[in-house]
Amino acid sequence: MTGDHRDQYYWKAKKDQFRSRAAYKLEFLIDRYGIIKNGQSVLEIGSSPGGWTQVLVERSCHVLSVDIQPMQEIPGVKFLKLNILREDAPERIREAMTDSGIEAFDTVLSDAMSKTSGIKSSDHASSVVIGDAVMKIAVETLRRGGTAVLKQFQGDMTNDFIRRWGQYFRDHKITKPPASRKESSEIYIIFYGFSGNVG
Ligand code: SAM
Numbered sequence: 728m729t730g731d732h733r734d735q736y737y738w739k740a741k742k743d744q745f746r747s748r749a750a751y752k753l754e755f756l757i758d759r760y761g762i763i764k765n766g767q768s769v770l771e772i773g774s775s776p777g778g779w780t781q782v783l784v785e786r787s788c789h790v791l792s793v794d795i796q797p798m799q800e801i802p803g804v805k806f807l808k809l810n811i812l813r814e815d816a817p818e819r820i821r822e823a824m825t826d827s828g829i830e831a832f833d834t835v836l837s838d839a840m841s842k843t844s845g846i847k848s849s850d851h852a853s854s855v856v857i858g859d860a861v862m863k864i865a866v867e868t869l870r871r872g873g874t875a876v877l878k879q880f881q882g883d884m885t886n887d888f889i890r891r892w893g894q895y896f897r898d899h900k901i902t903k904p905p906a907s908r909k910e911s912s913e914i915y916i917i918f919y920g921f922s923g924n925v926g
Pocket residue numbers: 746747749750772773774775776777778779780793794795796809810811812838839840841857
């Protein structure tokens with residue numbers, strides 16, 4: 728890890744025994760936007776190494792975590808190693824839901840992101856591809872009224888992305904948590920009130 732990664736959130740995560748500094752982004756999203764209530768059912772995509780999962784467990788959530796990379800076990804959490812870009816990803820997630828006795832999720836979260844290239848337009852484009860896969864899963868697994876929250880590198884396709892998926896929801900917000908690096912174009916899009924219907 729390079730020196731510039733060792734900011735206040737890096738050291739805070741070490742002290743608080745979080746697996747990643749990303750944990751503070753989720754804490755912000757929960758505290759500021761109320762995206763999750765204690766004890767809810769949550770699908771978490773892009774979970775490794777598990778900082779967000781730790782936050783969800785602290786809040787007594789019923790969690791299904793998914794990542795293309797392995798994740799060290801967290802007691803009480805079901806983990807599924809899966810590439811969400813696979814065509815059968817929604818089906819694999821449905822199977823895992825059945826195994827865990829979950830009918831529908833209150834919230835679908837995604838912090839998933841492929842390795843960045845440093846080229847803004849291509850990082851933006853790959854974040855939109857991942858975002859589309861996340862939202863396909865979200866509209867198949869959310870309960871009515873549920874919430875979807877996902878990371879994206881902001882760019883010229885962001886508005887169209889929000890228009891495309893926003894039609895399934897009552898409202899949306901865009902935010903950038905303080906723990907996101909200032910120089911990053913990373914944003915989180917929150918879709919509230921899943922309607923299940925287009926239009
Ligand atoms: N929220 C995590 C935490 O708090 O520890 C950090 C997530 S990290 C920023 C992004 C994760 O997305 C990585 O673990 C990566 O393996 C995962 N990811 C990227 N592409 C994926 C894909 N196609 N399917 C599933 N997971 C993916």
